[in-house]
Amino acid sequence: MLQAIDLTKRYEDQELALDALNLEIKEGEIFFLLGANGAGKTTTINLFLNFIEPTGGKALINGIDVTKEPLESKKYVSYVSENVMLYGNFTARQNLDFFAKLGGKPNLSKEDYYMQMREVGLQEEAFEKKIKTFSKGMRQKVGLTIAIIKDAPNILLDEPTAGLDPKAAAELMQILVNLKRQGKSIFMCTHDIFRAKNIADRVGIMKEGRLVMVRTREEFLEDDLEKIYMNYMQEMVIEK
Amino acid sequence: MIWHIVKKDFLLNIFSARFIIGVLLCIILIPFTISVSIDEYKNQLRIYAVDKENSEKELKQIKVYSGLKPELIKYPEPLGILYKGINQNVGNKVKIYLQEYPLFPTGHASTRDNPLLNAFFSLDFITVLSLVLSLLALVFSYDLITREHEEGTLRLIFSNYTGRIPFLIGKITGVLLSLLPILFFCFLLSTLFIVLSPDIKLQISDWIRVAILFIFSILYILVFILMGTIISAFVKSSSTAIVLSMLCWIWFVFLWPVSGSYLSKSIVKTDLYDNVRNSLDDLDKEYGKLEGEQWGAIQKRLNMRGTNWWNASGGEDGYFETYGSPSETMEFHRQLNTWKEPIRLSYADRKWPVQKAYLDGLIRQQKMEKNLSWFSPSEILVQAVSCLCRSSEKDFLRYMDETRQYRETLVTYLKDRNLFEKYIYFTPQDPATFVSTADFIKGNNNVPDHFNTLDLKEVPTFIDIPAAIDTSLKDSFTGIAALILISIILFSGSIIVFNRYQLR
Ligand SMILES: Nc1ncnc2c1ncn2[C@@H]1O[C@H](COP(=O)(O)OP(=O)(O)OP(=O)(O)O)[C@@H](O)[C@H]1O
Ligand SMILES: [Mg+2]
Numbered sequence: 001m002l003q004a005i006d007l008t009k010r011y012e013d014q015e016l017a018l019d020a021l022n023l024e025i026k027e028g029e030i031f032f033l034l035g036a037n038g039a040g041k042t043t044t045i046n047l048f049l050n051f052i053e054p055t056g057g058k059a060l061i062n063g064i065d066v067t068k069e070p071l072e073s074k075k076y077v078s079y080v081s082e083n084v085m086l087y088g089n090f091t092a093r094q095n096l097d098f099f100a101k102l103g104g105k106p107n108l109s110k111e112d113y114y115m116q117m118r119e120v121g122l123q124e125e126a127f128e129k130k131i132k133t134f135s136k137g138m139r140q141k142v143g144l145t146i147a148i149i150k151d152a153p154n155i156l157l158d159e160p161t162a163g164l165d166p167k168a169a170a171e172l173m174q175i176l177v178n179l180k181r182q183g184k185s186i187f188m189c190t191h192d193i194f195r196a197k198n199i200a201d202r203v204g205i206m207k208e209g210r211l212v213m214v215r216t217r218e219e220f221l222e223d224d225l226e227k228i229y230m231n232y233m234q235e236m237v238i239e240k
Numbered sequence: 241m242i243w244h245i246v247k248k249d250f251l252l253n254i255f256s257a258r259f260i261i262g263v264l265l266c267i268i269l270i271p272f273t274i275s276v277s278i279d280e281y282k283n284q285l286r287i288y289a290v291d292k293e294n295s296e297k298e299l300k301q302i303k304v305y306s307g308l309k310p311e312l313i314k315y316p317e318p319l320g321i322l323y324k325g326i327n328q329n330v331g332n333k334v335k336i337y338l339q340e341y342p343l344f345p346t347g348h349a350s351t352r353d354n355p356l357l358n359a360f361f362s363l364d365f366i367t368v369l370s371l372v373l374s375l376l377a378l379v380f381s382y383d384l385i386t387r388e389h390e391e392g393t394l395r396l397i398f399s400n401y402t403g404r405i406p407f408l409i410g411k412i413t414g415v416l417l418s419l420l421p422i423l424f425f426c427f428l429l430s431t432l433f434i435v436l437s438p439d440i441k442l443q444i445s446d447w448i449r450v451a452i453l454f455i456f457s458i459l460y461i462l463v464f465i466l467m468g469t470i471i472s473a474f475v476k477s478s479s480t481a482i483v484l485s486m487l488c489w490i491w492f493v494f495l496w497p498v499s500g501s502y503l504s505k506s507i508v509k510t511d512l513y514d515n516v517r518n519s520l521d522d523l524d525k526e527y528g529k530l531e532g533e534q535w536g537a538i539q540k541r542l543n544m545r546g547t548n549w550w551n552a553s554g555g556e557d558g559y560f561e562t563y564g565s566p567s568e569t570m571e572f573h574r575q576l577n578t579w580k581e582p583i584r585l586s587y588a589d590r591k592w593p594v595q596k597a598y599l600d601g602l603i604r605q606q607k608m609e610k611n612l613s614w615f616s617p618s619e620i621l622v623q624a625v626s627c628l629c630r631s632s633e634k635d636f637l638r639y640m641d642e643t644r645q646y647r648e649t650l651v652t653y654l655k656d657r658n659l660f661e662k663y664i665y666f667t668p669q670d671p672a673t674f675v676s677t678a679d680f681i682k683g684n685n686n687v688p689d690h691f692n693t694l695d696l697k698e699v700p701t702f703i704d705i706p707a708a709i710d711t712s713l714k715d716s717f718t719g720i721a722a723l724i725l726i727s728i729i730l731f732s733g734s735i736i737v738f739n740r741y742q743l744r
Contacts, residue, residue: 046744049398049399052743053744071401072401075401077399079395079396079399081395082392083392084396085393086391086392086393086396087248088391089256090252098248099397100244101579102397103401120298136307146396198386
């Protein structure tokens with residue numbers, strides 16, 4: 001379970017990057033956060049991972065305050081970053097092995113890694129190839145595998161579909177649905193309204209640091225999500 | 241947890257291009273420098289053998305005690321192959337005089353066969369090692385954090401149960417472990433070269449010193465790794481980090497050591513040796529006047545008109561030898577020596593404070609340089625190593641102390657046997673065969689022209705006792721303590737800097 005309570009962030013003397021975010025993502029729920037560039041999505045993830053200090057409020061992972069117990073909270077969260085580079089001179093399997101061990105899974109075998117990589121749709125011949133020869137999408141899949149292997153109850157994804165081909169993106173959605181069925185809380189930032197419509201249980205729209213709208217699946221299926229999103233964005237343009 | 245990071249970094253490092261470049265650098269540089277050093281050492285051994293033979297031959301030929309001026313030849317320090325240190329600045333010969341304490345040796349420490357080649361810039365193992373290792377340590381550590389940052393792996397790592405300090409320790413250990421094979425390889429290579437040279441014999445204790453050198457080098461590498469780590473945690477990009485690291489390298493390894501010795505010279509002024517020499521010469525002149533007066537006084541006392549010599553020869557430091565001279569002249573010289581040698585010794589005692597003041601000035605200057613060197617890890621290493629390789633200024637000063645002590649024992653020997661007052665001090669002739677002045681004038685000085693040389697078996701000989709390993713360790717202790725202290729400071733600094741590192 002992920003919780004944000006009045007979570008606020010201001011970088012140096014700039015405007016608020018995140019303005020009193022209140023949000024709760026339950027077990028077995030997929031939450032999609034939409035928003036223009038610079039809206040504050042990555043900032044939210046950074047706050048959950050305690051990569052940055054909140055200016056106010058708090059972020060909880062499975063009830064653990066991430067600023068109070070940063071290390072402990074990391075046990076319960078996996079993270080897929082925007083642009084996964086990984087160690088270029090390691091093979092996919094070596095990268096998995098390293099991060100699995102950091103993630104508290106020291107006893108996995110080669111076969112376990114292979115199985116997981118197959119699951120995310122990575123071609124067999126890539127398993128023992130150096131990551132530096134990988135395309136962006138292939139790296140992204142390895143990054144996803146790392147998150148899956150950690151098997152944490154909460155998963156934070158920052159635009160994971162960027163760079164994936166449509167088939168891979170669809171496969172990723174399927175994986176997320178499977179993870180949700182296992183009871184995991186999934187928080188995904190994206191620009192991909194289409195995917196949101198497909199699998200999200202709830203969708204939020206963020207604008208200039210404020211969560212301006214949250215709709216449940218039933219609600220956003222009634223209205224056209226794309227239209228809602230555009231309306232919010234338009235307002236912003238007009239305001240400016 | 242730490243161990244996984246260590247292993248990862250070790251594997252990534254040893255299969256990297258920079259590792260291969262590092263190994264290649266060592267393969268090129270180490271054999272070259274070590275063989276040059278070995279060559280030079282062999283040369284020193286040859287010079288030593290020649291000098292030693294000459295000095296022994298000279299001693300064997302003396303027939304009177306006033307000619308006893310032993311020349312001490314310093315055996316070339318085998319560990320000088322690894323680090324030359326002071327031995328390349330000072331000579332290898334010390335002649336023992338009565339009228340002056342030995343201050344600096346004369347002669348060549350290392351001469352190449354061809355003097356025209358003397359300007360050849362010859363490095364030694366430790367100097368090369370200190371350059372290469374510091375460079376490699378920085379090259380391996382400048383992107384310790386920036387690289388992980390740039391590849392996004394830093395965020396991925398810290399999305400796990402990994403603390404910043406264990407991460408830092410793991411990374412630093414990883415780099416250190418990856419540099420160890422290179423360091424080991426360098427030592428192995430140079431050791432092989434030394435072992436395979438038949439002329440060079442290292443004692444077991446010398447090998448222990450080499451092993452300690454190895455440990456010092458690890459510490460030295462660590463300092464530069466930590467320096468790179470701080471830089472890497474301080475800046476945002478690898479390109480900035482490499483520029484800063486190289487600036488640090490140039491500063492700490494080249495600029496500071498050079499400016500350090502320059503600064504110490506301008507901060508602590510020393511007397512010119514020419515001035516010192518002048519005051520010493522003044523004392524010599526003063527003595528000369530006294531001796532002149534004494535000649536007249538003794539002649540008067542002996543009722544002599546003048547001195548008549550036969551087969552007389554003289555030389556430096558009161559050496560005078562004659563035979564066949566009339567007994568009156570002989571007695572004159574005996575009385576002169578009885579008076580003059582103690583006076584000459586007392587003049588040496590008076591000259592010593594002047595020499596000592598000059599030496600103290602030099603030492604102060606050197607201390608200043610040493611104090612300034614605390615700002616450069618490579619200088620600290622070199623200082624510590626010089627003690628271990630018995631090539632430090634302390635070793636040199638101890639050696640000179642030993643030579644002065646030896647002079648003291650020699651003087652005591654001469655005094656105890658009242659040799660100044662004896663005829664044998666200046667004539668090999670048996671006093672019973674001295675001729676009278678009247679006979680001498682008649683040309684009746686029938687004396688043998690062959691005399692036995694002195695039996696010097698009982699004359700004390702000089703034994704050079706090089707610093708024992710515990711003395712060397714004690715000498716190098718401050719250096720090592722400084723390196724450890726710097727490591728601790730840098731490590732704490734890198735923790736502080738990295739704790740404030742923004743993971744966004
Ligand atoms: N390190 C930083 N220092 C200062 N300001 C920052 C920093 N990171 C983000 N910001 C600001 O915070 C705001 C939110 O940025 P954030 O990265 O969260 O946006 P985002 O929603 O993830 O955008 P995108 O869709 O482009 O990834 C932006 O105005 C940005 O300029
Ligand atoms: Mg973002």
